[in-house]
Amino acid sequence: MRRSGKxxxxxxxLLLAVIMLAATFNxxxxxxxxxxxxxxxxxxxxxxxxxxxxxxxxxxxxxxxxPPLAYAESGVVSYSLSTGAQNFDAAKxxxxxxxxxxxxxxxxxxxxxxxxxxxxxYSEAAIRKVADSMHIYSPYRFEYINRMYDRWDSTWxxxxxxxxxxxxxxxxxxxxEDIDPEDLGIEYSSWMGYSLEERVCVFDNEDRLKNMTxxxxxxxxxxxxxxxxxxxxxxxNDLNVLFVNMPGDYEKEYNLALxxxxxMVGNRGYELLDLNRHVEEIGLDTGTDMRDYIHVNTGGAVxxxxxxxxxxxxxxxxxxxxxxxxxxxxxxxDKYASFVAETDKxxxxxxxxxxx
Amino acid sequence: xxxxxLPFFAGFVLSLAIYYLFPAKYRYLLxxxxxxxxxxxxxxxxxxFVVISSITVWAxxxxxxxxxxxLCIVFNVLLLAVTKYYGFAITNINRxxxxxxxxxxxxxxxxxxxxxxxxxxxxxxxxxxDVYWGQTEPCSSLLxxxxxxxxxxQLTSGPVTRFADVSQKLFAGNRPTYENITFGxxxxxxGVFKKIVIAERAGMIVNTVYGDVATYNGFFIPFAASLFxxxxxxxxxxxxxxxxxxxxxxxxxxxxNFRAPFLSRSVREFWQRWHITLGEWFRDYIMYPLQKSSxxxxxxxxxxxxxxNKTIRNIPVYICMLAVWLLIGIWHGxxxxxxxxxxxxxxxxxxxxEITKPLMSRIxxxxxxxxxxxxxxxxxxxxxxxxxxxxxxFFRMSSLTAVFVAVKQTFTHWNPEVxxxxxxxxxxxxxxxxxxxxxxxxxxxxxxxxxxxxxVRSRLKETHIAVRWVILLALLWCVVVFGIYGPGYNPADxxxxxx
Numbered sequence: 009m010r011r012s013g014k015x016x017x018x019x020x021x022l023l024l025a026v027i028m029l030a031a032t033f034n035x036x037x038x039x040x041x042x043x044x045x046x047x048x049x050x051x052x053x054x055x056x057x058x059x060x061x062x063x064x065x066x067x068x069x070x071x072x073x074x075p076p077l078a079y080a081e082s083g084v085v086s087y088s089l090s091t092g093a094q095n096f097d098a099a100k101x102x103x104x105x106x107x108x109x110x111x112x113x114x115x116x117x118x119x120x121x122x123x124x125x126x127x128x129x130y131s132e133a134a135i136r137k138v139a140d141s142m143h144i145y146s147p148y149r150f151e152y153i154n155r156m157y158d159r160w161d162s163t164w165x166x167x168x169x170x171x172x173x174x175x176x177x178x179x180x181x182x183x184x185e186d187i188d189p190e191d192l193g194i195e196y197s198s199w200m201g202y203s204l205e206e207r208v209c210v211f212d213n214e215d216r217l218k219n220m221t222x223x224x225x226x227x228x229x230x231x232x233x234x235x236x237x238x239x240x241x242x243x244x245n246d247l248n249v250l251f252v253n254m255p256g257d258y259e260k261e262y263n264l265a266l267x268x269x270x271x272m273v274g275n276r277g278y279e280l281l282d283l284n285r286h287v288e289e290i291g292l293d294t295g296t297d298m299r300d301y302i303h304v305n306t307g308g309a310v311x312x313x314x315x316x317x318x319x320x321x322x323x324x325x326x327x328x329x330x331x332x333x334x335x336x337x338x339x340x341x342d343k344y345a346s347f348v349a350e351t352d353k354x355x356x357x358x359x360x361x362x363x364x
Numbered sequence: 365x366x367x368x369x370l371p372f373f374a375g376f377v378l379s380l381a382i383y384y385l386f387p388a389k390y391r392y393l394l395x396x397x398x399x400x401x402x403x404x405x406x407x408x409x410x411x412x413f414v415v416i417s418s419i420t421v422w423a424x425x426x427x428x429x430x431x432x433x434x435l436c437i438v439f440n441v442l443l444l445a446v447t448k449y450y451g452f453a454i455t456n457i458n459r460x461x462x463x464x465x466x467x468x469x470x471x472x473x474x475x476x477x478x479x480x481x482x483x484x485x486x487x488x489x490x491x492x493x494d495v496y497w498g499q500t501e502p503c504s505s506l507l508x509x510x511x512x513x514x515x516x517x518q519l520t521s522g523p524v525t526r527f528a529d530v531s532q533k534l535f536a537g538n539r540p541t542y543e544n545i546t547f548g549x550x551x552x553x554x555g556v557f558k559k560i561v562i563a564e565r566a567g568m569i570v571n572t573v574y575g576d577v578a579t580y581n582g583f584f585i586p587f588a589a590s591l592f593x594x595x596x597x598x599x600x601x602x603x604x605x606x607x608x609x610x611x612x613x614x615x616x617x618x619x620x621n622f623r624a625p626f627l628s629r630s631v632r633e634f635w636q637r638w639h640i641t642l643g644e645w646f647r648d649y650i651m652y653p654l655q656k657s658s659x660x661x662x663x664x665x666x667x668x669x670x671x672x673n674k675t676i677r678n679i680p681v682y683i684c685m686l687a688v689w690l691l692i693g694i695w696h697g698x699x700x701x702x703x704x705x706x707x708x709x710x711x712x713x714x715x716x717x718e719i720t721k722p723l724m725s726r727i728x729x730x731x732x733x734x735x736x737x738x739x740x741x742x743x744x745x746x747x748x749x750x751x752x753x754x755x756x757x758f759f760r761m762s763s764l765t766a767v768f769v770a771v772k773q774t775f776t777h778w779n780p781e782v783x784x785x786x787x788x789x790x791x792x793x794x795x796x797x798x799x800x801x802x803x804x805x806x807x808x809x810x811x812x813x814x815x816x817x818x819x820v821r822s823r824l825k826e827t828h829i830a831v832r833w834v835i836l837l838a839l840l841w842c843v844v845v846f847g848i849y850g851p852g853y854n855p856a857d858x859x860x861x862x863x
Binding site: 021024 | 370845849850
């Protein structure tokens with residue numbers, strides 16, 4: 009065989025090996041039991057510059073706001089870049105990632121992971137849900153991992169290799185044992201970052217109100233540094249940002265920190281919308297609309313979405329896109345139809361859904 | 365530096381690329397430089413050891429006198445003894461001090477053994493003796509001598525090489541060939557498969573059982589002992605495959621260390637197929653010179669003249685063998701468990717086998733047993749496997765006492781049900797992983813049998829390219845998916861890596 013033939017042969021073999029391993033890890037990658045991968049995958053497939061409102065945050069965003077419903081009922085074209093226990097640091101990198109293909113009028117950023125900052129938001133699983141849902145070659149994925157790696161060392165005391173975080177093969181290859189149909193291409197149901205929740209948790213609204221306060225308290229750990237860093241980023245990129253806090257029964261310490269966050273963002277010219285102070289206007293019923301103390305169920309999410317949409321339209325001039333007749337919004341309409349079909353199906357199975 | 369690690373493979377690929385870019389005449393210098401870097405990155409303390417040993421060996425070889433050679437060997441063996449056996453010596457001295465109540469004993473200093481010292485001390489001693497005996501020409505270049513001693517692939521776990529066998533390729537400045545590189549890479553892949561798919565899985569079970577023989581008693585212990593044989597073989601031979609594969613990529617063929625050892629029908633044959641280069645070294649540089657030494661040879665001749673019994677007349681030879689086996693035991697480590705388990709045990713088995721040979725022949729003849737029949741062959745393999753498993757218990761367990769406790773726990777608990785009631789799946793490896801382990805061991809055994817007569821890679825080369833690629837890609841897939849690696853997993857050193 010000639011030399012060039014040998015080189016071609018080696019190259020083809022290596023290429024096949026790469027394709028084989030990429031396909032394998034596409035299956036074995038992050039277990040998508042809380043819709044992180046499908047959320048990002050769907051996001052990457054959105055038509056360019058189609059989103060007006062981009063929501064970023066942990067489960068408080070994913071479970072409180074329904075983008076397809078927002079479009080169907082208010083014409084608000086939105087998307088939730090939400091992953092379970094997403095830390096506040098991630099916001100900056102997810103927004104940068106979003107800016108590569110979208111030009112939203114407004115970013116809605118949840119502050120739960122800041123006011124209630126804890127090691128939970130910086131667990132390897134939480135970090136991987138963000139990092140390993142993003143495109144593996146994304147520069148912002150690299151930046152986020154670097155940031156997390158530094159934070160691990162300085163704050164949370166983890167000891168892991170940067171390379172391990174960058175390339176999850178070492179972690180995910182063990183998943184060959186628990187492959188399920190979803191891993192093999194059957195998609196989870198996810199509606200532009202929203203996931204259906206039908207459980208009900210009943211609690212006394214008085215308990216929630218008891219911990220509400222107008223006092224200010226210190227931010228825990230590195231929260232202040234993280235927030236200032238994010239605000240600098242927003243200023244530098246001239247971003248339009250609304251900070252939100254979703255309804256829930258929070259500890260007093262959390263509410264004290266939240267008020268301080270409100271002051272900090274206010275001082276920089278941004279707004280913090282504490283939806284926990286608008287529970288009555290939203291119409292939330294703590295006897296039927298919550299799935300636990302800090303998350304609403306689908307019935308509650310419908311109410312929060314309607315309220316937030318009106319607020320965004322009134323205060324941030326978000327347009328109603330329904331009558332523009334553009335194809336790029338068809339996916340929101342399709343997802344809404346799928347959402348309605350799924351809630352109907354579950355409504356039949358379980359009478360507790362009160363949405364719509 | 366771990367043999368299976370990104371730095372090792374990155375360094376290897378980089379050095380390989382630079383090696384072939386270098387002018388052929390100076391390629392050995394690149395290997396020498398990279399070996400130096402490898403030593404410094406692995407155990408920096410080894411660097412001066414290798415340099416000093418190389419200088420002494422080079423000087424002694426050039427001088428070629430009896431005094432120079434003896435002094436050099438004594439000096440280097442002393443270095444080995446000080447770094448590897450000081451603990452053994454001090455422990456035993458302290459025991460004696462304790463017995464005689466002669467004081468508090470000697471404090472144990474912390475000395476880091478240089479990487480590969482057990483291997484390169486044997487290689488360099490063999491080289492010096494070959495030079496002295498006139499079997500090889502001395503190497504006039506200090507740098508080349510240094511490369512022979514410090515060549516980084518073999519520094520990790522051997523093999524023990526002979527200067528005459530490797531020097532030509534080592535210093536030649538080999539040209540890159542498709543065959544060398546693809547064969548080398550295939551061998552590395554196969555070695556990694558053995559290590560991280562088989563050895564690490566088997567090790568989990570072995571660690572669980574040997575870590576608590578009070579709980580895992582009875583049949584658990586022979587199960588773990590058998591599995592340790594699998595672990596040790598896949599670990600050590602896997603390591604060899606990586607080393608030989610790496611070296612082959614540079615065009616340097618190192619001697620084989622394994623040749624289907626479990627196709628042996630006697631312990632003697634087993635040691636001709638297992639850690640071959642070590643066995644050959646002790647045969648050629650200890651056993652034969654000892655037998656040929658004037659006091660020993662005259663004793664052997666006298667003894668044979670006086671003794672008519674064929675079995676008894678070989679006693680002096682067996683005594684020479686005993687000395688060699690005790691040294692092999694000591695070479696494995698400074699502890700009585702090695703001397704007993706890796707030395708005395710195997711010598712005893714060989715000795716018993718030899719002296720009972722006439723008796724066994726008579727029995728076989730009376731019972732009309734055809735020992736070349738397949739059944740008898742298989743029984744022979746099983747017998748050797750069991751004997752090796754017992755010897756390896758000494759190798760694996762922490763001390764002689766632990767071995768005796770384990771043996772006691774084996775025979776004082778009757779629980780054959782654990783072999784079938786699912787208990788074996790609660791030893792750190794679940795059903796899925798056990799299935800992977802069994803399948804991988806079957807593949808390894810099949811490859812071992814296939815490779816007994818003709819290299820598997822040569823067989824593979826003769827197949828259609830599509831078949832070959834499917835096999836290689838499947839092997840790569842198995843390594844990546846079924847391998848035990850990643851964060852949270854502390855990659856175990858190769859068992860022979862600490863020698």
